[in-house]
Amino acid sequence: MPGGVTPTVDRGSLDPAVVGSQATVDDLDAYLASIADELDGAVPIADIDAGDYAAVVLPGGHGPMADLAFDAATGRVLVAANAAGIIIAPFCHGPAALLSAKLADGSNAFAGRRLTVFTDEEERTGGTGENTPWWVESELRDRGAVIDSAAPWSDHVVVDGNLITGQNPQSSASVARRVLEALAA
Numbered sequence: 001m002p003g004g005v006t007p008t009v010d011r012g013s014l015d016p017a018v019v020g021s022q023a024t025v026d027d028l029d030a031y032l033a034s035i036a037d038e039l040d041g042a043v044p045i046a047d048i049d050a051g052d053y054a055a056v057v058l059p060g061g062h063g064p065m066a067d068l069a070f071d072a073a074t075g076r077v078l079v080a081a082n083a084a085g086i087i088i089a090p091f092c093h094g095p096a097a098l099l100s101a102k103l104a105d106g107s108n109a110f111a112g113r114r115l116t117v118f119t120d121e122e123e124r125t126g127g128t129g130e131n132t133p134w135w136v137e138s139e140l141r142d143r144g145a146v147i148d149s150a151a152p153w154s155d156h157v158v159v160d161g162n163l164i165t166g167q168n169p170q171s172s173a174s175v176a177r178r179v180l181e182a183l184a185a
């Protein structure tokens with residue numbers, strides 16, 4: 001998180017209608033409580049050296065659209081991680097952070113890369129709808145990303161070298177599996 005602020009949960013991520021059941025919500029709540037100390041100890045992104053990590057994982061929720069997409073320190077970490085071939089794994093709205101990755105000439109470091117992201121259609125039908133401040137899929141496309149989308153709300157992962165992206169919350173487990181496979185390789 002920019003500034004090392006403790007991350008907050010997008011409450012929609014704990015909605016039984018979204019995750020499938022109250023039992024799943026209870027399990028997620030229990031897990032979050034079990035890692036509260038780690039979450040409270042968030043390291044400011046400005047203090048991160050990408051070379052100290054094997055992967056950079058950027059989960060979704062609308063938060064990345066509010067801060068990571070415009071944060072120069074996030075951009076610095078992503079550019080360095082990409083240059084070093086470190087796994088970068090954003091999913092759902094997490095790919096918004098890729099917008100911060102600017103090269104010296106001002107272009108986006110991920111222009112020309114194939115990826116997936118929470119689609120504009122998904123935003124309209126189950127996200128913030130027309131109240132969204134901007135459309136992450138459209139903005140990434142406008143900055144040169146090659147968007148590969150599947151049917152709305154389907155589990156869809158795209159791998160382009162060290163970049164592993166997931167389209168939506170339904171893709172979360174598949175992204176995690178692909179990251180673990182890449183780390184084991």
